[in-house]
Amino acid sequence: MALAGAGLMSAPLSAARMLAALRAEGLDVVEHPGWRTHSRTGPGRPWGPVHGVLIHHTAGRSSAATVWGGRSDLPGPLAHGLLAKSGVLTVTSAGRANHAGLVARNAYSAVLAESTKHPAPSAASGTVDGNTCFYGLEIENLGDGADPYPDAQYDAAVRWAAALCRAHGWSAQSAVGHKETSVEGKPDPSFDMHDFRRAVAERLAHGPDWNPLEESDMPSTLGLYDDTPRTLRPGAWTTLPVEHTDLLSGAVAYDALALVTVKAPVGSTVQGRFFHVREDGTRWQSGIVERAGTTGDTFADFGHKGSIGKKEKLRLEVVYYPATPDDDEPVTVSAARVRGLYWKAS
Numbered sequence: 274m275a276l277a278g279a280g281l282m283s284a285p286l287s288a289a290r291m292l293a294a295l296r297a298e299g300l301d302v303v304e305h306p307g308w309r310t311h312s313r314t315g316p317g318r319p320w321g322p323v324h325g326v327l328i329h330h331t332a333g334r335s336s337a338a339t340v341w342g343g344r345s346d347l348p349g350p351l352a353h354g355l356l357a358k359s360g361v362l363t364v365t366s367a368g369r370a371n372h373a374g375l376v377a378r379n380a381y382s383a384v385l386a387e388s389t390k391h392p393a394p395s396a397a398s399g400t401v402d403g404n405t406c407f408y409g410l411e412i413e414n415l416g417d418g419a420d421p422y423p424d425a426q427y428d429a430a431v432r433w434a435a436a437l438c439r440a441h442g443w444s445a446q447s448a449v450g451h452k453e454t455s456v457e458g459k460p461d462p463s464f465d466m467h468d469f470r471r472a473v474a475e476r477l478a479h480g481p482d483w484n485p486l487e488e489s490d491m492p493s494t495l496g497l498y499d500d501t502p503r504t505l506r507p508g509a510w511t512t513l514p515v516e517h518t519d520l521l522s523g524a525v526a527y528d529a530l531a532l533v534t535v536k537a538p539v540g541s542t543v544q545g546r547f548f549h550v551r552e553d554g555t556r557w558q559s560g561i562v563e564r565a566g567t568t569g570d571t572f573a574d575f576g577h578k579g580s581i582g583k584k585e586k587l588r589l590e591v592v593y594y595p596a597t598p599d600d601d602e603p604v605t606v607s608a609a610r611v612r613g614l615y616w617k618a619s
């Protein structure tokens with residue numbers, strides 16, 4: 274079954290199916306004249322079976338002519354699509370394109386296995402002709418880390434990857450960055466691919482018509498208060514319930530502040546952070562915020578804002594360090610409050 278399934282899933286999409294999948298995912302698509310037959314497919318240059326989508330940035334402006342026609346040293350097309358700052362996608366090929374170059378075999382194997390781990394590409398593992406098996410997207414961006422990806426553009430990139438993964442029955446782990454596959458040290462794209470895959474996975478958990486930008490316009494209020502005494506043992510990170518252990522779930526973003534009252538000796542330290550528990554039990558944590566105790570009660574505040582997966586749970590944890598390391602007396606959290614805003618998922 275696995276073999277038959279893999280075979281079916283990995284035949285490249287026709288131009289018509291690709292276009293339909295992209296439009297169904299809500300992309301604003303412009304067809305470059307001639308794109309349906311524009312490719313590098315030919316003798317010794319196969320296209321397919323396909324196994325994933327590869328993300329690039331253009332490292333320049335006004336790249337349309339180059340993505341279509343190529344450069345003196347590399348014939349076009351150089352991608353299957355070019356994504357403008359506006360989020361408009363121009364489709365440029367439905368066949369083989371010169372974008373991936375040589376892919377490290379260890380990176381390729383991780384994509385094939387849809388592993389959540391994407392090892393650094395190692396030339397020593399061998400190489401694969403990436404143009405045979407990856408769809409490629411060029412995103413217009415200078416790639417200098419300062420040039421922003423507007424929301425509409427980033428959202429469109431997520432939609433592009435999700436559309437192709439959905440059409441093939443792949444998970445978000447089939448979406449990788451050029452920097453994750455290239456044996457030539459390519460740096461693109463200049464954003465975090467784990468975040469990107471998380472956004473692709475979120476789309477794939479919904480139907481293709483899902484529209485998170487519209488949904489997340491109106492925030493809801495987060496307000497929790499708990500004065501149940503909680504014990505903190507020195508040096509031990511402790512999950513702190515505030516009315517509930519899970520402070521938030523079913524949200525896509527939040528901006529929250531926790532205020533924790535600890536009866537702790539002068540000179541002691543309280544640290545805290547929010548963390549997310551994913552569906553598979555793994556966790557992501559925000560940066561530690563440290564507050565030094567002054568006198569008597571310590572009022573510690575820990576803030577974080579950012580995105581969160583719909584199926585992830587938001588929790589708070591704190592740790593207490595006494596002023597003197599050999600002090601093993603526990604202290605008591607006498608009250609905790611969490612307030613802020615969050616944006617609900619559908």
Ligand SMILES: [Zn+2]
Binds near residue numbers: 328329330451461
């Ligand atoms: Zn690239």
